[in-house]
Amino acid sequence: MAEIRLENVHKAFGDFVAVREANLTIAQGQFFVLLGPSGCGKTTTLRMIAGLEIPTSGRILLAGEDVTNRRAADRDIAFVFQLFALYPHMNVRRNLTFPLVSQGVPRAEVRTRVAEVARLLRIEHLLELPVSGLTGGDRQRVALGRAIIRRPKAFLMDEPLGALDAEFRELMCEELRLLHDRIGATTVYVTHDQVEAMAMADVIAVMNQGEVLQAGPPTEVYNRPATLFVADFIGSPAMNLLPAMGPLAPGSDHARVNGAEIPIPRLRDGLAHEEGVLGARPEHITLSDTGPLRGRVFGVEYTGVRQIVVVDTQAGRVRVRSPNTVQVSAGETVGLEFSKEALVLFDRRSERALRSESIHGAGRG
């Protein structure tokens, strides 16, 4: 088990920059999730850690050692592929033992390790079967087993749940997290699914267009998005982003949205120009007749205990998560009240969040 550190890691394929100057530290034993839309560079980052791609520049450190140019075989890292990549010409047992054979582990040891891993993953009954007939879930377990059995320095997983159906994915999510807690291995997990990321991660790093935008615990990434992209990408429905008028001096505690004054946490940074954006999570807005921003109800989506009320305001469409005891119907005019402490103000031009005084580590950058 080891710490993984990326220092200014850059990867370009010809003119295309896949990863731009990434700096990440993945602590020992952490469950670290790289989250982003497809093509954002998260898989390339993972492959560079594994040694399947060599960075154009920058350094990768594994347990303090520079492994930037070391062969994948010599890094002692396990990789779980999206489509599992179980060797089709071998049965389950041989798939599990394949990485041990390359290390020259003695036979008796191999046998005990297989038994151990099979018990842990509940695949004892599959050991002698060919991998071709296995269900998605069982393949997933065998792929994990092949990674675990080596006791590597770190686990890298590239959307390992992507090929499973929704119901099973949830189950595997839980299992993966339990497994991680049990063996305490440093894990880097790539996904485009924010729900998966939220459910499993100790730390989430959000990437877009080759750049790491924010890295932090799920609550921080959710509550204090560092950029407009993060605000928009995380949460379902996404954060409401309303145009706010600048300029604002440092120390301001109000944002002007379409003429309405909305109290916000006192700003440490100022906004030098006119274009600001007020970010508010749907659950941080309540329907109230006295609310400063008013709009017409466009529709209501029921989601069980909660409902999403969609309100058209002068400043744009706003989604409000409210208990379903609140009765509203389409066409009604309602007021919107914002919970002050949960609001985030962004600079439209730099796309970054403005830091506020009350919250210290309001994201990176």
Place this chain on the structure above:
Amino acid sequence: MSAASTRSVLEPSPWGQRFAALLVILYALITMIPLVWIGLTGLKTPPDAIAYPPKVVFDPSLEGYVNLFTARSRQTPEYMASLPPPTSWYDELVRKRNMVITGPSRFAERYMNSIIIGFGSTFLAVFLGTIAAYGFSRFKVPLKDDLLFFILSTRMMPPIAVAVPIFLMYRALGLSDTHLGMIILYTMVNVSLAVWLLKGFIDEIPMEYEEAALVDGYSRMQAFWKVVLPQAKTGIAATAIFCLIFAWNEYAFALLLTSGNAQTAPPFIPIIIGEGGLDWPAVAAGTTLFLLPIVFFTVLLRQHLLRGITFGAVRK
């Protein structure tokens, strides 16, 4: 849902299936007739073989096979009468025609040449083809497309079109009428086919398997041997059969470049001379035996072949 829709729309109707079966049977019959005729001719006596109208029902005889494997000479009746009684069934068969066996014919030798050259060149072409295809499939090769096109273009004209330069080159290099020369020649012709076929197969093997092997602690070479090759088996088998069939059946170069030493069976069989011209039963017997290795090899690899010939169009 109506009762009629018990079968999938993709499945042909029962009448369609019967019609297809009829066509297949008809085709099989048409292609089998010459083979059956050769097989039968090999079991006829020389007079029966050239009888007109052709004999379909006849007394089978092994004379063709005996003639194929032996050299014989005609003797006077007096000499024949002076001989001790025949020691074997084939002696007896030959003496009925007033002949004695003077020794073995060169057929076995020619047959062996065919095996050495056919299988040798097949092995070499498939081996070179596999590593070249792997390189083209996995690595950034400068001018990759041009090189691949060049390799393919070596097949665009019939190989015999360059027979004269090859004949002269081989004579100068001392490769004429040698096994090595023929192996190199057939390998050269087959390797382009092997590269293209195998590249298709290797392209279909996802890179993830090798990458998995790499992170599992194996070198690229080991990953190739342990992970790629076993999965390319089907393609390799199919390619090997195609290469073998070409090398085995090749006639023109064999006729031109070989004579006493490295001559293969194809130029030898049709010129087996008997009494008064070609010995048809011996020719037919030689042809029958000549067909067997390909049949055997194909049957041996048939489970790979069926999937191989469809070019792995559907995986899993």
